[in-house]
Amino acid sequence: MARKTGMNVEFRIWFFKNDEKLLGKGRVELLERIGKSGSIASAAKEMKMSYRQAWQMVNEMNERSGGKLVEKQLGGKDGGGTVVTARGNEAIKCFGELEKKTRIFLDKEFKKLKI
Amino acid sequence: MARKTGMNVEFRIWFFKNDEKLLGKGRVELLERIGKSGSIASAAKEMKMSYRQAWQMVNEMNERSGGKLVEKQLGGKDGGGTVVTARGNEAIKCFGELEKKTRIFLDKEFKKLKI
DNA sequence: TATCGATATGTATTGCAATGCATATTAAAG
DNA sequence: CTTTAATATGCATTGCAATACATATCGATA
Numbered sequence: 361m362a363r364k365t366g367m368n369v370e371f372r373i374w375f376f377k378n379d380e381k382l383l384g385k386g387r388v389e390l391l392e393r394i395g396k397s398g399s400i401a402s403a404a405k406e407m408k409m410s411y412r413q414a415w416q417m418v419n420e421m422n423e424r425s426g427g428k429l430v431e432k433q434l435g436g437k438d439g440g441g442t443v444v445t446a447r448g449n450e451a452i453k454c455f456g457e458l459e460k461k462t463r464i465f466l467d468k469e470f471k472k473l474k475i
Numbered sequence: 476m477a478r479k480t481g482m483n484v485e486f487r488i489w490f491f492k493n494d495e496k497l498l499g500k501g502r503v504e505l506l507e508r509i510g511k512s513g514s515i516a517s518a519a520k521e522m523k524m525s526y527r528q529a530w531q532m533v534n535e536m537n538e539r540s541g542g543k544l545v546e547k548q549l550g551g552k553d554g555g556g557t558v559v560t561a562r563g564n565e566a567i568k569c570f571g572e573l574e575k576k577t578r579i580f581l582d583k584e585f586k587k588l589k590i
Numbered sequence: 591t592a593t594c595g596a597t598a599t600g601t602a603t604t605g606c607a608a609t610g611c612a613t614a615t616t617a618a619a620g
Numbered sequence: 621c622t623t624t625a626a627t628a629t630g631c632a633t634t635g636c637a638a639t640a641c642a643t644a645t646c647g648a649t650a
Contacts, residue, residue: 399625399626400626401626411626411627412629415629432628433627434625434626435626436624436626437625438624438625439624439626440625440626440627441625441626441627442626442627
């Protein structure tokens with residue numbers, strides 16, 4: 361077999377809590393964009409997903425994590441918004457770090473394969 | 476944050492060739508079942524997927540891998556079937572090994588996270 | 591050359607998740 | 621109070637991928 365010409369490995373990781381999906385790449389990106397933009401609505405628009413879906417994801421994350429990752433801020437002259445909690449930012453950071461380590465690990469291991 | 480009570484990490488890996496998906500967990504299982512049962516049709520039935528989908532997966536794998544992973548065997552008193560090539564078995568083995576190593580790596584790294 | 595069961599492929603149907611749209615609710619700020 | 625824009629939620633629609641079904645093709649064997 362031609363040794364891995366043009367071959368590479370890709371991956372996804374997910375954090376689970378009580379056997380329910382808590383966080384994946386998409387949800388982490390959503391959290392990050394909520395953090396920067398200040399609302400679920402604008403984060404959803406940036407990611408070209410429906411507000412409804414974004415809201416549901418956020419809601420699931422909050423329900424499942426055992427402590428809110430984001431917090432709504434209703435009211436105010438600009439109608440309110442949503443902020444990412446300290447716990448949410450921790451989660452983002454942990455996920456990103458593990459992704460990075462995994463990328464390095466897999467590239468290294470993939471090179472060893474006789475394929 | 477309560478330190479990872481009930482938390483764990485899950486993952487999936489894929490082998491790509493020229494930026495096209497070549498192999499994932501499902502396709503590897505399909506290959507394995509083709510190997511044991513001797514036909515795409517019975518492998519598909521075992522996995523409760525449509526024959527059409529199974530055939531398409533096999534076809535894509537063969538087209539993309541740059542060397543067949545399975546080979547059809549038409550004719551014969553039992554109408555023929557499909558066998559997994561040496562290259563196909565190599566691929567199955569490599570994928571399984573990398574999955575196993577990744578499982579170990581991720582469990583270890585996940586424990587280190589302050590989450 | 592008739593038989594066999596699997597491969598190969600077109601077309602119609604279905605199932606379900608994502609989207610779109612409408613609207614009620616919220617609470618701080620002016 | 622009124623205004624504001626975002627959250628929260630019901631319901632109809634849509635889009636797409638998987639399924640279902642029908643059928644043509646293949647080639648070793650008997």
